[in-house]
Amino acid sequence: METFDTKAIHGRLAGSYPMQHRWHNRFHLEMPFGLINDPNGLAYFNGTYHIFYQWNPLGCEHKNKSWAHTVTRDFIHYTLPELSMWPDDVHDKDGCYSGCGTVDNGDLRVLYTCNRKEGDVRIPAQRFGTLQSDGTVRKEEIIIPDHPAGITGHFRDPYIFTRHGHRYIVLGAQRAEDEKGTVLIYGEQADGWHNLGEVQTRLGDFGYMWECPNLLQFGSYDVLMFCPQGLPEREFDRQNIYQSGYIAGHLSLDSMDMVQHTKFQELDHGFDFYAPQTFEHEGRHILIGWMGMPDKDDEYPTKEKGWMYSLTMPRELRLRQGHIYSRPVREMRDLRVQETAVEIEDTSVKELVRPLFQGAEILLNIEFGEARKVMLTLAFGLEQVVFAYDRDDQVMTIDRNGMHKGGRGIRRFKLFADTQLSLELFVDRSAIEVFFQHGEEAASLLVFPEKNILPELRLTAAEPLDGVNGTIWSLDSFKYQADC
Numbered sequence: 001m002e003t004f005d006t007k008a009i010h011g012r013l014a015g016s017y018p019m020q021h022r023w024h025n026r027f028h029l030e031m032p033f034g035l036i037n038d039p040n041g042l043a044y045f046n047g048t049y050h051i052f053y054q055w056n057p058l059g060c061e062h063k064n065k066s067w068a069h070t071v072t073r074d075f076i077h078y079t080l081p082e083l084s085m086w087p088d089d090v091h092d093k094d095g096c097y098s099g100c101g102t103v104d105n106g107d108l109r110v111l112y113t114c115n116r117k118e119g120d121v122r123i124p125a126q127r128f129g130t131l132q133s134d135g136t137v138r139k140e141e142i143i144i145p146d147h148p149a150g151i152t153g154h155f156r157d158p159y160i161f162t163r164h165g166h167r168y169i170v171l172g173a174q175r176a177e178d179e180k181g182t183v184l185i186y187g188e189q190a191d192g193w194h195n196l197g198e199v200q201t202r203l204g205d206f207g208y209m210w211e212c213p214n215l216l217q218f219g220s221y222d223v224l225m226f227c228p229q230g231l232p233e234r235e236f237d238r239q240n241i242y243q244s245g246y247i248a249g250h251l252s253l254d255s256m257d258m259v260q261h262t263k264f265q266e267l268d269h270g271f272d273f274y275a276p277q278t279f280e281h282e283g284r285h286i287l288i289g290w291m292g293m294p295d296k297d298d299e300y301p302t303k304e305k306g307w308m309y310s311l312t313m314p315r316e317l318r319l320r321q322g323h324i325y326s327r328p329v330r331e332m333r334d335l336r337v338q339e340t341a342v343e344i345e346d347t348s349v350k351e352l353v354r355p356l357f358q359g360a361e362i363l364l365n366i367e368f369g370e371a372r373k374v375m376l377t378l379a380f381g382l383e384q385v386v387f388a389y390d391r392d393d394q395v396m397t398i399d400r401n402g403m404h405k406g407g408r409g410i411r412r413f414k415l416f417a418d419t420q421l422s423l424e425l426f427v428d429r430s431a432i433e434v435f436f437q438h439g440e441e442a443a444s445l446l447v448f449p450e451k452n453i454l455p456e457l458r459l460t461a462a463e464p465l466d467g468v469n470g471t472i473w474s475l476d477s478f479k480y481q482a483d484c
């Protein structure tokens, strides 16, 4: 176990804002040093949103997993992140792994996985903690020691939910018998938490491990979100090494069955999206994801600069006909500064070029007219990312091969656009999030332009478009301060 000099870490943090490097994002949460991954402990508590996330403050490796913490009232102003919990006892000596947050009796409590390895053996434990006024988490009772019979040591990432006034936990797991992924549910009773068993689905053989499950309720529908590992790539989906997605249906806690569920759908079609977590406040389901990917560290050149990865902007989720739509939370509109209208009514237009800002939001409605293929390019000098839509195949392709540094490749997914394509792009310094057809699909990706150059937007079509309209805004940065 490493020693954590928390005073030195906090001193270094305080001296690192504003973050300087040109790949550092302006409206995506990230750290000035170390490696971050999964969002954790999301909760609304005492008038503020609390966001924790996995952080290795000691280096850019997947080690020393700790929890960082920041607080916001409006998703624009954030407290300077602090180290909130770190591996410092026998149970979590190999990492304070992912978990959730919940408000309980006037306290913000977190429930996380203590990671402990003895040789090759994993001995997980699920433990509660309470947020203290100094920002640290006091580690408290272990409610599920080790793993249950029939499940391997891959048993982690607890998420609390409530049904009919009772509390339950869903946990990511691997079955011992066939080493396949699954989720387990525990229910709270007067004498503690009891294993209710595996949730039955119709997914069949669906990878070797399911990480980071979440259970959400939209009216009478339940959504089981999780991150399966070990699914083969397909033509129009599952193109990252690991996926983040969901099935929607009805969860019966009686029969432990996900009844009449949809197929597995991905939450995001970009290169850099994993381990999302959601929480609910005032009827909004808010999701934050990790902009990164496990086991792909070599694709992220910020490693040489001493930090890695970002979180997505917070997104609000809606369920319509078994499908999740996502859009950035409305608070993000408060970042808008300068506004330029895009209005082209001319029916012979084949090209549109616009310079962008350091941070930009671009909203475009494209009337196809005669065009069968439309290309939207974000150019950074000679480097570029291309979003190409093929109307005949109804396929969106994201091509990152035009970038020199970092991860490259292509992602393709089905997108229905009949006569009009709607795109919403948020272009930060290295993080890009795109929402297609009013949030029907989303894509998150990171790009690391070689040159310090402002991006340019180019829309091109082989045949004339019927018209393009929309708006481009320059966006301000998040503000970090001692108090929020």
Ligand code: FRU
Pocket: 037, 038, 054, 065, 097, 098, 099, 113, 156, 157, 211, 212, 274, 275, 294
């Ligand atoms: C997902 C994950 C979780 C685990 C955490 C450790 O990215 O592997 O399953 O709790 O990261 O950092």
